[in-house]
Amino acid sequence: MTDLTATSVQRADAVPVRARFPVHIAVFLAPALAIYTLFSIYPLIDTIRLSLYAGDETGARSFVGFQNFQTLLGDPNWSGHFWNALRNNLIFFAIHMVVQNGIGLGLAMLLSLPRLAGGSVYRTLIFLPTMLSVVIIGFIWQLILNPLWGIAPSLLKAVGLGSLFGPWLGQESTALLTVSLISVWQFVGIPMMLIYAALLNIPDDLLDAATVDGAGPFSVFWFVRLPLILPTLGVVSILTFVANFNAFDLIYAIKGALAGPNFSTDILGTFFYRTFFGFQLQVGSPTMGAAVATAMLIIILIGVLIYLFGVQRRLQRHTF
Amino acid sequence: MNVRPGRIAVHIGLILYTILALGPIVLILINAFKTRRAIFADPLGLPNGQTFTSIGFDRVFANADFGLYFFNSLTVTIVSLVLIVLIGAMAAWALTEYKFPGNTLIGLYLAIGIMVPIRLGSVSILRMMVELNLVNTLTALILVYVAQGLPLAILILGEFIQQIPKDLRDAARCDGVSEYRIFFSIILPLISPAIATVAVFTMVPVWNDLWFPLILAPGDGKQTITLGVQQFIGQYVTDWNAVLASLTLAIAPVLVLYLLFSRYLVRGLTAGAVK
Numbered sequence: 275m276t277d278l279t280a281t282s283v284q285r286a287d288a289v290p291v292r293a294r295f296p297v298h299i300a301v302f303l304a305p306a307l308a309i310y311t312l313f314s315i316y317p318l319i320d321t322i323r324l325s326l327y328a329g330d331e332t333g334a335r336s337f338v339g340f341q342n343f344q345t346l347l348g349d350p351n352w353s354g355h356f357w358n359a360l361r362n363n364l365i366f367f368a369i370h371m372v373v374q375n376g377i378g379l380g381l382a383m384l385l386s387l388p389r390l391a392g393g394s395v396y397r398t399l400i401f402l403p404t405m406l407s408v409v410i411i412g413f414i415w416q417l418i419l420n421p422l423w424g425i426a427p428s429l430l431k432a433v434g435l436g437s438l439f440g441p442w443l444g445q446e447s448t449a450l451l452t453v454s455l456i457s458v459w460q461f462v463g464i465p466m467m468l469i470y471a472a473l474l475n476i477p478d479d480l481l482d483a484a485t486v487d488g489a490g491p492f493s494v495f496w497f498v499r500l501p502l503i504l505p506t507l508g509v510v511s512i513l514t515f516v517a518n519f520n521a522f523d524l525i526y527a528i529k530g531a532l533a534g535p536n537f538s539t540d541i542l543g544t545f546f547y548r549t550f551f552g553f554q555l556q557v558g559s560p561t562m563g564a565a566v567a568t569a570m571l572i573i574i575l576i577g578v579l580i581y582l583f584g585v586q587r588r589l590q591r592h593t594f
Numbered sequence: 595m596n597v598r599p600g601r602i603a604v605h606i607g608l609i610l611y612t613i614l615a616l617g618p619i620v621l622i623l624i625n626a627f628k629t630r631r632a633i634f635a636d637p638l639g640l641p642n643g644q645t646f647t648s649i650g651f652d653r654v655f656a657n658a659d660f661g662l663y664f665f666n667s668l669t670v671t672i673v674s675l676v677l678i679v680l681i682g683a684m685a686a687w688a689l690t691e692y693k694f695p696g697n698t699l700i701g702l703y704l705a706i707g708i709m710v711p712i713r714l715g716s717v718s719i720l721r722m723m724v725e726l727n728l729v730n731t732l733t734a735l736i737l738v739y740v741a742q743g744l745p746l747a748i749l750i751l752g753e754f755i756q757q758i759p760k761d762l763r764d765a766a767r768c769d770g771v772s773e774y775r776i777f778f779s780i781i782l783p784l785i786s787p788a789i790a791t792v793a794v795f796t797m798v799p800v801w802n803d804l805w806f807p808l809i810l811a812p813g814d815g816k817q818t819i820t821l822g823v824q825q826f827i828g829q830y831v832t833d834w835n836a837v838l839a840s841l842t843l844a845i846a847p848v849l850v851l852y853l854l855f856s857r858y859l860v861r862g863l864t865a866g867a868v869k
Binding site: 542 | 604615634744748777798804806823
């Protein structure tokens with residue numbers, strides 16, 4: 275039956291059949307491509323297009339070329355906030371890279387010890403905060419660090435560090451660090467899990483061979499395990515980068531759209547939101563918002579390209 | 595039993611970190627059931643006969659429609675997940691099973707969405723939703739979340755479909771079964787284990803998202819639970835009982851689900867990382 279149709283079709287018009295796109299493949303692909311293109315790719319491209327326009331009060335839009343970007347980077351009313359947000363975002367990212375991924379690596383090392391009792395219980399519990407909404411986490415820490423409640427100072431006093439306490443979220447000098455550490459606290463589970471999985475993948479023979487050759491635990495870590503999980507550390511870094519430069523929820527929940535005090539916790543996500551929707555006396559501007567979004571897109575693309583061509587290519591993937 | 599001192603140090607380290615990870619959450623949960631006086635006088639104590647109260651919860655239920663918000667979140671998350679898995683599996687199947695011109699190109703095109711956050715297109719997404727009259731509807735959220743979740747789901751499901759033995763589909767093809775039936779009756783039931791993995795990467799971000807509910811559906815009783823809590827706490831900042839109760843209500847369902855399904859979620863996460 276199948277044979278018959280195949281030959282008859284071939285005889286009738288062999289060339290057109292080969293050129294025609296098989297219908298069932300199109301049917302399988304169409305819904306995904308349609309939704310993805312309409313609600314993901316098209317808005318991104320349209321945002322880039324909008325960033326080249328300016329709107330007036332009547333809603334009419336006119337093409338202005340790169341003027342929005344000149345305003346963003348050059349106009350004193352804008353550039354100060356933009357560079358401030360970018361700088362804060364870089365600090366936010368640096369703290370995540372060092373503290374979050376450092377603790378994640380440490381925990382993964384401990385959890386991957388052979389025959390560790392209760393390993394899965396630790397993993398499950400330490401990963402728990404990651405599952406909760408950033409908004410909830412923000413409010414929880416806001417309450418705990420609230421000097422009114424006083425639980426943080428009394429806990430610090432119990433370990434003899436009472437004098438260190440201050441209104442960390444309210445001071446310009448400490449707010450960004452505090453917010454970053456709250457985010458680190460929540461998301462440490464992700465690098466932990468990814469690195470843990472990579473460590474498990476290293477065959478025991480390799481570690482045994484190194485030990486037999488006289489390598490101590492430190493050498494085994496530094497010369498055998500670390501090089502082997504470098505690709506995973508690369509993935510963790512780029513995931514952290516994209517997530518950090520896209521962050522918004524935590525700052526918005528704790529500090530509101532104004533990212534206070536005095537914009538000291540302002541990052542690109544909150545800056546984008548304020549530009550788009552406006553705040554206090556300033557009216558929101560979709561076209562300037564689009565320009566900020568495009569700038570963020572460029573920053574993220576630069577990061578991804580550095581990773582793809584600078585980092586990932588150099589890291590040899592080891593398969594066993 | 596032979597216990598090495600090194601191992602004890604490891605356990606102490608892990609237990610201390612676990613306390614650090616869970617402490618803040620436990621603190622919220624226990625204080626939500628205490629009177630205002632007890633919250634301040636003895637924040638670390640468990641609620642007892644004297645300090646127990648449900649006044650915070652009464653106030654939350656009286657002033658906010660948490661049942662509705664919860665239902666909104668549930669609807670958005672489940673409909674999004676079903677669509678992502680179904681549509682994603684169809685695309686993943688087409689891309690892994692058939693050789694056709696443009697296969698690699700479509701794969702790369704879909705991969706853009708893994709790295710580039712859809713959030714950056716918000717200006718245009720809002721414009722579109724206004725034109726389509728979808729502002730303050732759950733449909734708007736579902737469409738955006740499906741578009742956001744598809745790329746990663748297609749990647750994960752594609753890897754999973756590759757592992758399904760070829761014999762099954764070849765046998766079906768010999769019997770003259772159509773490609774559609776092969777997918778819906780043979781492949782789709784077989785990928786159900788991968789749904790747990792897809793769920794980790796799609797359901798959790800959707801349930802927890804604040805950005806798109808804030809922009810696309812901030813009112814009209816279409817708030818999700820995350821946005822509902824955010825708005826509620828904004829209004830009742832000084833009412834500690836109500837704030838703690840609303841946080842507890844937002845945490846509890848996730849906590850229960852996580853503890854029930856954590857084994858699958860954690861397995862999905864580590865399995866996804868292996869590749």
